Amino acid sequence: MVAPEPGKKIEIQSYKHNGNLHRIWESSLVLKGTESIVIGANDRTTVTESDGRKWITREPAICYFHSKYWFNIIGMIRQDGIHYYCNIGSPFVYDEEALKYIDYDLDVKVFPDMTYTLLDEDEYEEHKQLMNYPHVLDRILKQNLSHLLRWIHQREGPFAPDFIDNWYERYLTYR
Template sequence: MAGLLPGSNIRIQSYKHNGQLHRVWGSSLVLKSNSNMMIIGNDKTIVTESDGRTWTTREPAICYFHTRYWFNVIGMLRNDGIYYYCNISSPYVYDEEALKYIDYDLDVKVFPDMTYTLLDEDEYELHKQQMNYPKVIDRILYSNLEYLIRWIRQSKGPFAPEFVDQWYEMYLTFR
């Protein structure tokens, strides 16, 4: 992935299964990039919703994206610990414009004590009907949800102790 050296700026764009743009995160910093994954940091980043509304993230975040896994993970550094927001999504692609993925609605919120909650199952079921998700996509998403939950329980990957803190220290060197 030429041009994605640590410290490079990048935009993040999420889409829905029907191809509609869902959400855009403004400038974020690439912390690590290789052919399989990307780690990105941001803080007080402007986010634009599909209807044009904007909001700004409240805290620093370290984002983990992969080309093989159907999820991405956002570790948010708050005063009382690290919270994770995990999107069940397509693997990402990068096309010189932005890092892009399809958001499939299912989310997992992980608390600092590593307990977690599955969110938005109703939204997923609604969009599965409206956008006619193929059965194979449904199976892939739930299989990857199980894989993600194993990572959470095993403190693996972006859930490993010190992962977010170490990458946040790197992020601070580029600011």
């Protein structure tokens, strides 16, 4: 697999299990790009929904994607601290067009004090039936959700102290 180079601006595309485009983040700056990890940053980037609606992100964010894990993590830098939005989704793939992954509905919202809320469980159950997620996929997604929650509890990966701040400082050197 090709990896995006640091300093390059890329588009991020999320899809649904049935192959339909779900959401596009227009421009994220690659801070680290390897075959297994992509760390990007954006601030006030345009997001396009599948129905064509557009909105602009409100704050700087550091995005973490891994080719092994079935989740990605967005650390949003706000006045009251770092808020995280975690998507349960397929490992990323990158081609020259964009970084791409499949969004599997389940999300975890993590607050600055590291408490969290699991979101969209009913949407996941609905899409699991509608799109016929195989049992093995359901098991993989639930195992990765458990792995993500362990990272939150143990403050590993992007939840480690200073992870987001350090990558944000690197992002500022490109501006």
